Amino acid sequence: MDQNTEVRPEDAGAGSGVRFRGEAIVDEQTGEVLGRIALDHGILTFEVVPEARRRGVATTAVREFSRALLTRRDRLEMRIGWDNPVAQRVALAAGYTRESVRRGDPELIVFSRLAGDPEGPTPRLLPDLPGGELSDGVITLRPLGERDADFYTELHNLPDVIATSVPPEPRPAEEVRRRCVRAEAHWLAGTRADLVILDSATGERAGEIGLYYQEPPTGQAMIGYSTLPAYRGRGFASRAAQLIALWAFAETGIARLIAGTLPTNTGSQRVLEKAGFTREAYLRSRLPGPDGTRTDDVQYVLLAGDLLAQASGGGTSHA
Known part of the structure; x- marks a missing residue:
């Protein structure tokens, strides 16, 4: 892939409301730290401060951060606990697909996103009521x-x-x-x-x-x-x-x-x-x-x- 077309994580998210500074998720307008996001051995993790929750910050951050990283790699993965449906919803809304269950203690649900996956949320077979x-x-x-x-x-x-x-x-x-x-x-x-x-x-x-x-x-x-x-x-x-x-x-x-x-x-x-x-x-x-x-x-x-x-x-x- 042409390296000049790659998007760096720190440059991602322009116009979305969030930007990235190191592992920090920051408000694009104010520079306020809204949370953190990181990639470790292909596994993406994130957290959002309580004051910034229920504002779409997590979904936007995961989507934009992933979009930037997928210009340089073919696959990203998230591992989320069964008892964390909020994070599962973020993964689906950011375009990740539920892939498998990773056995162990704790048992984790694996979500993945590939470079060729379509943009937008992952469709659900059973919507909310x-x-x-x-x-x-x-x-x-x-x-x-x-x-x-x-x-x-x-x-x-x-x-x-x-x-x-x-x-x-x-x-x-x-x-x-x-x-x-x-x-x-x-x-x-x-x-x-x-x-x-x-x-x-x-x-x-x-x-x-x-x-x-x-x-x-x-x-x-x-x-x-x-x-x-x-x-x-x-x-x-x-x-x-x-x-x-x-x-x-x-x-x-x-x-x-x-x-x-x-x-x-x-x-x-x-x-x-x-x-x-x-x-x-x-x-x-x-x-x-x-x-x-x-x-x-x-x-x-x-x-x-x-x-x-x-x-x-x-x-x-x-x-």
Whole structure:
């Protein structure tokens, strides 16, 4: 590459609001130090002072610093903890792609940016919820987080919830906590959207629903849900399934939503039917069962057209 066309880091960022002085990120107009950014053996790290956060400083700095460095190298990398979704969002907004998980202690998510990557933020398969939540006035769905660990532990230790889980085994407390802590990272990766079902009238947690985007190439995702006993029979799970379906079909590339139930789980089958799902298949020995056995799976499906037909027909009862 012609060395005269290279951009030095200290010259980068002109007109963006930030410039670089050594490892310091500085305000382009005032010279105020806003944070630091550095490259060590191809690994980019950054931090922003509290007063400069939520102003786009980190994204701008990472984007401009990376753009300058990529005139001289083919690849940059960032390694970010599962419990640091803010930094993960910065990486994606600055054009980095989630690449892998680096095993160890701590376990780190690897993001990379190559010299030939397109400019602009990295597209996400699962965008954020509009306004941060979904609601129909009766229930509200919001993203699962670390604060929900106790509730999630209680829910997933209920005998009937364990019995319908895959596999049907109790989850260790650390695994449950880890799922809550890592929920936002999975959402940002586009693999899973885990949500808590709230009673809109009281704000109390009633259950959970998850969307698992297991087949992006074919546009198929799966949902699963559980509710506390006190909230069953009130249509909460059906409402949650409809809300997440409406969001998925409107805001993502998902074309098919599937859900499975045990043949004996007639309650869950009624939930899906009330939400507009149609029974599609009976899959023999589809799932691992207790004590090394296998269980059958009754599979349901919902398409975007089904929801439109349902709406034109006056809606679905949640009785």
